[in-house]
Amino acid sequence: MTKRVFSGFQPTGHLTIGNLLGAIRPAVQLQDEADCVYAVVDLHALTVRHDPERLRARTREAATLLLACGLDRSLVYIQSQVPAHTELSYLLESTAYFGEMRRMIQFKEKSAGQEEVRLSLLTYPALMAADILLHRTDLVPVGEDQRQHVELTRDLALRFNRLYGETFTVPEAVHPRVAARVMDLTTPTSKMGKSNGSTAGTVYMLDPPADVRRKVMRAVTDSGTEVRYDPQDKPGVSNLLAVLAACSGRPVESLAHETYGALKRDTAEAVVETLRPIQERYLELSADPAELSRLLAAGAARAAERGAGLLAAAREAIGLP
Ligand code: AMP
Numbered sequence: 001m002t003k004r005v006f007s008g009f010q011p012t013g014h015l016t017i018g019n020l021l022g023a024i025r026p027a028v029q030l031q032d033e034a035d036c037v038y039a040v041v042d043l044h045a046l047t048v049r050h051d052p053e054r055l056r057a058r059t060r061e062a063a064t065l066l067l068a069c070g071l072d073r074s075l076v077y078i079q080s081q082v083p084a085h086t087e088l089s090y091l092l093e094s095t096a097y098f099g100e101m102r103r104m105i106q107f108k109e110k111s112a113g114q115e116e117v118r119l120s121l122l123t124y125p126a127l128m129a130a131d132i133l134l135h136r137t138d139l140v141p142v143g144e145d146q147r148q149h150v151e152l153t154r155d156l157a158l159r160f161n162r163l164y165g166e167t168f169t170v171p172e173a174v175h176p177r178v179a180a181r182v183m184d185l186t187t188p189t190s191k192m193g194k195s196n197g198s199t200a201g202t203v204y205m206l207d208p209p210a211d212v213r214r215k216v217m218r219a220v221t222d223s224g225t226e227v228r229y230d231p232q233d234k235p236g237v238s239n240l241l242a243v244l245a246a247c248s249g250r251p252v253e254s255l256a257h258e259t260y261g262a263l264k265r266d267t268a269e270a271v272v273e274t275l276r277p278i279q280e281r282y283l284e285l286s287a288d289p290a291e292l293s294r295l296l297a298a299g300a301a302r303a304a305e306r307g308a309g310l311l312a313a314a315r316e317a318i319g320l321p
């Protein structure tokens, strides 16, 4: 049977090459063999302090970028335009335990030392589970950092099914072979993230070529001079090798460079070439905002239609009239 695929992208900031290589590219590849649905999960972006106008703009930018990356053969929509997500999320909050939510690594990291932790940051994995389960998803292409949330989704699906009868499909995470975790260029021991404030170490998908080159050329490399893939001892060099491998489609083992400088130049060019067609398509799509709005509204309508049966089944199973 054709597998069903779902993944979500948070518009908390501009999308990065971490998003592209860790999740979007693998998603583009799955399109030919599976039934794919991708959402810009704007409700998830409300879990941390945000600016309403900026959120709206970034949501639209992210949706346009997903289409520009080649996901236009899939169903692409904006999460908040499909109310079934929040409705199902409540049923899953009523299946989940406080203890398991509190133990999520991402919650612990994002809430550490904060005075004002939004309640939605704690319950966020229930909404993510709803996103996935709504579409009876088999496979969830995500970067490594989301593994724990997909595990929790499986636990919730199994628990709900056991308590109230077979309702949900139990999904599985899929990670890319290389670049499942693209690291920050200036701090190669932490993940490249759109909202971690490290603009020098983050390459955004809409960065002009000059910016990409500058950021990659200034990437922190390791002591020594040998170019070798060894994430433990050589995190900086290994990160560049992984990015180059993912962008060029060549295995890491086949990449040979004499110097750090040569590796950086090749990596910079590979990233620029990977981004070029995406940026061109982004400009084309942005030139017709009315058409874009129509596309996204049509996507949301189709998503709502697809999810209606599952939502009705879950409501019925849990005892709602
Ligand atoms: P987020 O930006 O957190 O909404 O993530 C959207 C998708 O991109 C998720 O599947 C993440 O796992 C993936 N992702 C985000 N940052 C990275 C990164 N630095 N390396 C690999 N995948 C990433």
Ligand code: TRP
Pocket: 006, 007, 008, 009, 010, 041, 044, 127, 128, 131, 132, 140, 141, 142, 146, 149
């Ligand atoms: N939590 C994910 C992230 O931060 C985004 C996300 C929300 C997601 N819902 C999803 C990913 C459903 C996959 C499936 O990256």
